Amino acid sequence: MARIEVKSEITGTVWQVTAKPxxxxxxxxxxxxIESMKMEIPVITEDGGTLQEILVKEKEPVAEGQVVAILEG
Amino acid sequence: MSWRAEIEELRRRRQLAEACGGPDAVxxxxxxxxxxxxxxxxxxxxxxxxxxVGKLAGRGAYDKAGNLVKFEPAPYVMGLGKIDGRPVAIGGxxxxxxxxxxxxxxxxxxxxGGFVEDLAYEYRIPLINLIDGTGGTVNTAKRKGYTVVPxxxxxxxxxSVDLMGIVPVVSAVMGTTAGGPSARAxxxxxxxxxxxxxxxxxxxxxxxxxxxGQKLTKEELGGARIAVDTAGTIxxxxxxxxxxxxxxxxxxxxxxxxxxxxxxxxxxxDPVDRCEDALADLVPRSNxxxxxxxxxxxxxxxxxxxxxxxxxxxxxxxxxLARMNGKAVGIIxxxxxxxxxxxxxxxxxxxxxxxxxxxxxxxxxxFADVPGLMVGAESEADAILREGVxxxxxxxxxxxxxxxxIVRKCYGVAGGSVIDRRGLNFKxxxxxxxxxxxxxxxxxxxxxxxxxxxxxDPPQREKEIEEELxxxxxxxxxxxxxxxxxxxxxxxxxPYLCRFIDALQPRLxxxxxxxxxxxxxx
Numbered sequence: 001m002a003r004i005e006v007k008s009e010i011t012g013t014v015w016q017v018t019a020k021p022x023x024x025x026x027x028x029x030x031x032x033x034i035e036s037m038k039m040e041i042p043v044i045t046e047d048g049g050t051l052q053e054i055l056v057k058e059k060e061p062v063a064e065g066q067v068v069a070i071l072e073g
Numbered sequence: 074m075s076w077r078a079e080i081e082e083l084r085r086r087r088q089l090a091e092a093c094g095g096p097d098a099v100x101x102x103x104x105x106x107x108x109x110x111x112x113x114x115x116x117x118x119x120x121x122x123x124x125x126v127g128k129l130a131g132r133g134a135y136d137k138a139g140n141l142v143k144f145e146p147a148p149y150v151m152g153l154g155k156i157d158g159r160p161v162a163i164g165g166x167x168x169x170x171x172x173x174x175x176x177x178x179x180x181x182x183x184x185x186g187g188f189v190e191d192l193a194y195e196y197r198i199p200l201i202n203l204i205d206g207t208g209g210t211v212n213t214a215k216r217k218g219y220t221v222v223p224x225x226x227x228x229x230x231x232x233s234v235d236l237m238g239i240v241p242v243v244s245a246v247m248g249t250t251a252g253g254p255s256a257r258a259x260x261x262x263x264x265x266x267x268x269x270x271x272x273x274x275x276x277x278x279x280x281x282x283x284x285x286g287q288k289l290t291k292e293e294l295g296g297a298r299i300a301v302d303t304a305g306t307i308x309x310x311x312x313x314x315x316x317x318x319x320x321x322x323x324x325x326x327x328x329x330x331x332x333x334x335x336x337x338x339x340x341x342x343d344p345v346d347r348c349e350d351a352l353a354d355l356v357p358r359s360n361x362x363x364x365x366x367x368x369x370x371x372x373x374x375x376x377x378x379x380x381x382x383x384x385x386x387x388x389x390x391x392x393x394l395a396r397m398n399g400k401a402v403g404i405i406x407x408x409x410x411x412x413x414x415x416x417x418x419x420x421x422x423x424x425x426x427x428x429x430x431x432x433x434x435x436x437x438x439x440f441a442d443v444p445g446l447m448v449g450a451e452s453e454a455d456a457i458l459r460e461g462v463x464x465x466x467x468x469x470x471x472x473x474x475x476x477x478x479i480v481r482k483c484y485g486v487a488g489g490s491v492i493d494r495r496g497l498n499f500k501x502x503x504x505x506x507x508x509x510x511x512x513x514x515x516x517x518x519x520x521x522x523x524x525x526x527x528x529x530d531p532p533q534r535e536k537e538i539e540e541e542l543x544x545x546x547x548x549x550x551x552x553x554x555x556x557x558x559x560x561x562x563x564x565x566x567x568p569y570l571c572r573f574i575d576a577l578q579p580r581l582x583x584x585x586x587x588x589x590x591x592x593x594x595x
Contacts, residue, residue, distance in 0.1 A: 036412055038514075039412045039413070
């Protein structure tokens with residue numbers, strides 16, 4: 001089982017957390033939505049697996065490249 | 074009498090040249106995961122198409138009787154080849170011979186001017202630079218007995234600059250590259266770097282450490298993460314050398330041989346009238362929500378034809394070469410996954426790509442969803458206005474036909490840079506389109522400040538004004554006024570564009586040749 005880091009590709013604020021630890025996720029699923037420049041920008045996982053951890057909370061700032069979730073895939 | 078002895082000597086010397094820097098140097102090069110320049114050239118080109126020039130150049134040592142006893146080939150290999158049956162000039166440093174530094178020949182073979190660049194220039198054929206050299210060495214002074222002014226001798230960057238206006242030039246950074254070769258890498262229409270093996274910088278880690286006391290690895294200073302993703306110094310990254318060669322061949326497949334010819338057309342088995350149903354629902358109704366613009370582009374262009382340029386730099390805009398019914402086009406699409414906003418990097422990327430397509434007569438298709446220029450103190454400090462206006466200036470200088478498909482937002486100065494006001498001014502809107510000087514939400518407070526402040530319930534009045542303006546913003550009203558040329562079902566985008574791109578081909582033939590652009594860019 002590999003540990004997979006899912007990163008935000010953009011700087012912004014966490015708008016919504018749409019998945020929770022234990023969820024089985026597939027490639028293309030949205031885990032977190034970042035609000036940036038008045039846009040809701042999804043953080044999408046490219047890999048499938050089980051969500052281990054969400055590292056951000058709603059309204060928290062997020063930087064480009066920051067890890068927002070950990071999967072086990 | 075016969076010349077067989079000399080012919081045999083010629084064969085022997087060619088063999089010596091093919092040995093590159095000798096078995097040990099070649100083994101070390103291979104062990105580092107790199108191919109020799111000769112292997113590289115053979116793999117980029119159509120099999121068996123390389124006609125080398127200057128193979129005998131190098132340094133010979135002779136005994137008293139005048140027999141050659143030792144030979145070091147010139148550390149640069151070049152000549153004529155073919156890619157997809159079309160001629161190209163190609164050359165590269167031989168890193169196995171003194172790390173590809175110069176050898177003091179009568180005339181340069183290439184790498185910075187030289188025969189290979191003259192070949193591309195005189196024959197009007199594309200140039201491929203396989204760069205794996207570290208530039209000048211202080212030893213030159215010892216060899217010459219004096220120091221030289223940069224750009225000395227008969228070969229400088231003059232020819233490299235000439236080439237930029239007439240034939241496609243490709244640079245591949247295949248090793249650690251500094252100084253002159255790194256500058257040469259930039260003088261290209263498109264460049265690529267091999268991940269891990271390629272680094273590029275003005276000066277390497279020892280110089281940086283001496284200047285600032287900063288200890289950095291080559292990769293940290295000029296690897297793909299910096300040079301490609303962060304700085305956009307180099308356009309694309311290849312996984313390995315084979316991937317690099319595939320990329321080079323692919324890039325050139327969209328390019329004409331020179332500015333006097335049109336790009337090659339390919340047979341298209343993707344139906345021109347293909348209407349992807351998913352396009353009808355791809356754009357979310359909420360203009361705050363992002364969607365996959367790359368998928369949108371792929372659904373419109375010929376199947377599998379999109380080749381992204383600078384995919385990891387300035388990602389708020391997507392730039393791609395593609396084909397419509399087999400004809401090469403340039404795609405510029407704002408990327409809502411990055412806000413679609415024009416920041417400094419996106420502006421630079423767009424400007425360069427527009428210029429590339431214009432130079433080689435590729436019509437441009439914009440897929441617009443741009444809320445404006447990036448705002449904020451950081452963006453202003455980066456000169457967003459200058460960069461944004463420069464992108465618009467470059468857009469207004471193009472001669473190729475431009476299609477603006479307004480997918481969603483098209484606002485302000487940045488919105489103006491996705492529109493062609495010099496040509497047909499052909500704006501094709503989707504029902505999700507919205508436009509203006511600035512979005513209603515941001516503009517009402519500023520434009521109606523007094524009216525809102527004097528109202529009995531200011532927030533309510535602000536909302537009412539917003540609603541009134543929103544109704545006027547329907548794209549149907551703009552289409553009624555013929556202020557956009559068409560409002561289309563998104564699924565019709567491919568057939569619509571293909572029809573016009575087919576029809577404009579004769580016009581492209583009327584504008585062939587070098588394009589001289591007057592004026593000073595802002």
